[in-house]
Amino acid sequence: MRILAALLTVFAVVNTSFAENAVQPVTDAAPLSAEQLKEQNKQLAAKVQAQISQSFGQPVKVKEVISLANQQIIETVLSDGSLVHLTPDLTHMIYRGELYELLPMKPNNITKNRNNVKREGLMASLDDKDLVIFKAKGEEKTVINVFTDIDCGYCRKLHEEVGRLNDLGITVRYLAYPRAGVTDRRTGQLTGSFKKIKSVWCDDNRAEAMTSAKMNRTIKDNLECDAPIAEHIALGYEVGVSGTPAIVLQDGRFIGGYMKADELADMIGLE
Structure with a gap:
């Protein structure tokens, strides 16, 4: 109604x-x-x-x-x-x-435009201290927000593009989105994907830990901190994330899935 x-x-x-x-x-x-x-x-x-x-x-x-x-x-x-x-x-x-x-x-998709405005505001309200950030090299032309999982294959492929994205002036901000959720519904125990991504967020050098985790290198485990993973999952639901990687551009546009760095830059409209 x-x-x-x-x-x-x-x-x-x-x-x-x-x-x-x-x-x-x-x-x-x-x-x-x-x-x-x-x-x-x-x-x-x-x-x-x-x-x-x-x-x-x-x-x-x-x-x-x-x-x-x-x-x-x-x-x-x-x-x-x-x-x-x-x-x-x-x-x-x-x-x-x-x-x-x-x-x-x-055609003008009014619904999509309204959702873009909403997502733009939500992404702008994020605090950098709650994210894993790979800064653009030189002049920052734009920022992308990526909901990621450690074990997701296409998340790893996208992470391989981060260096190129940074070279293009794109800052990458990661949000935690373990695909298996926080707890296993059958056992009630914390999921493996949650433990891995929490270890990244609790590391003193999150960026280095993120790269190591995505390359299957050994990372510090069982680290404890007040990681905002549950908040990131809830935010993902709100902006329409249904799988990883999921990218939210600075203007609120949503991309579900992997893209090569140069293709992504073209979509954003960078010269």
């Missing part, structure tokens, strides 16, 4: 460039015949198909459209079975839980 309320609020926003595609409001005219309703839905399907295709810049096939809630919502079934919902003026669409503004040739 909250999503529906938010959607109804958006209905007031009108994109004048798409005005001709708007669905006409309900009037006191006589009820339409079955044939007329069929023709009306056919025309509406054509408008919806044209609108989505124009915004995404590629052809989209519409199988069926249904007007709901007194014509305040247009439910659309695409050829691949996907279900989308549009506002009557066809300027906004909900697809897979995300709200899009259907701008010409480029």
